[in-house]
Amino acid sequence: MRDGPGRHWQPPLAMLATFVGMILAMRALGRIWWCECGGWALWKSDVWSSHCSQHLADPYTITHFSHGLLFWCLFAVVFDRWAPRIGARPAGVARRFTVPWRLVTAVFAAAVWEVVENSPWVIERYRTVTMSLDYLGDSVVNAIGDVLACVAGFFTARWLGVTRTLILFVVLELALLLAIRDNLSLNVLMLTWPIEAVRSWQTAGHV
Structure with missing residues (x-):
């Protein structure tokens, strides 16, 4: 996947195709473009509001x-630490898996998750076992914002390096825990292995 002469256009084209595919899939699932309230606020901080996941960004964007x-x-x-130590072939794969193609992979994974997250089964799962009792799915613009946030995180981590990035991740998780009683770790936990005590603690924060 190393970009040879004349192939630098391939990663941007792949990312554009990914965004278009995600948008079409979201629309096919019945997702609206924007919040039905008609307001144009880009950020909504209240995770209990029906506006959450309907505007460009909200605490879950983090x-x-x-x-x-x-x-x-x-x-x-x-690819940078382990592959070169294993042998010549893994090292060759790592060299070909350049930063643009790593970004393409991250964008594709994020877009696939947006589509899966907005499937009827997952929406119902959120409503049944997590604190998101009134979750209706994301708007298309919110999904685009989520993927762009992933891109921003990707480049932030590239700039910071692994160690400082992991520290930042922990700080963000703790900040979200204090602010909204939810974060990425709890989100995954409650979707896959729901714990009623955790859910009760989370919903107790809704006043």
């Missing part, structure tokens, strides 16, 4: 920024 942090760390550890 969890998608964290996705980007973790994607970069994963690629850096696997």
